[in-house]
Amino acid sequence: MSKAVVTVVGKDKPGIIAGVSKTLAEHNINILDVSQTIMGDIFTMSMLVSLEELEGQFNALQDDLNTLGESLGVTIHTQREEIFDAMSKV
Template structure:
């Protein structure tokens, strides 16, 4: 399943490493990655493919949320269809 991981919060070292490490451990492939820093605020967006992952989608999302909380970031995993639906005719 194509999904979007977004990470936001105050910028600090090692965010990408932690998130991509988690995704790799769970066999989630990263297809695209981009990031922006707006002042102190860090925002990273990853397009991922979860079809190879053994973990159930919402459990994966909860795992990412917990991992995010550990590093003081908000991490979300959402089905890509919601963005496609809202922003494409």
Template sequence: MRAIVTVIGKDRVGIIAEVCALLAGHQVNVLDISQTVLQEYFTMIMLVDTAACTASFTELRDCLRQAGESQGLDIRVQREDIFNAMHRI
């Protein structure tokens, strides 16, 4: 199952590394990454494959959210389908 991870927050060193480590720890494979910094605001969007994920989707979501909260980042994971439904015919 493919999902989109979005990370939004104030830019600093090591955000990508930390998020990737967290995903790797759950056996979540990163398929694509795009990242920009706008007015010091860091925005990263990752397309990931959760097929081999060792946790349930909601556990993964909670884990990412908590990790984000402790670092002042907004991290969320949502199934790709919702974006496809809303933006593609």
């Protein structure tokens, strides 16, 4: 199964989870696991998502999430699981 890790970090505000979830749904992406916490006023979230039914190109998904992040004032990183795994082994 092709998967990706989506991380979100920024100042907490309403709509972050809704915006990310909506954008993933628009690309037909299923959320497999999610962890989120608020440290002081900083929001952090990590998601493991399935790319099995991804509609369109992975780069288009990254672009859409980056644009969303800019509008919400958060940073969103999206990496394929195999790249994330390789980076964590270094």
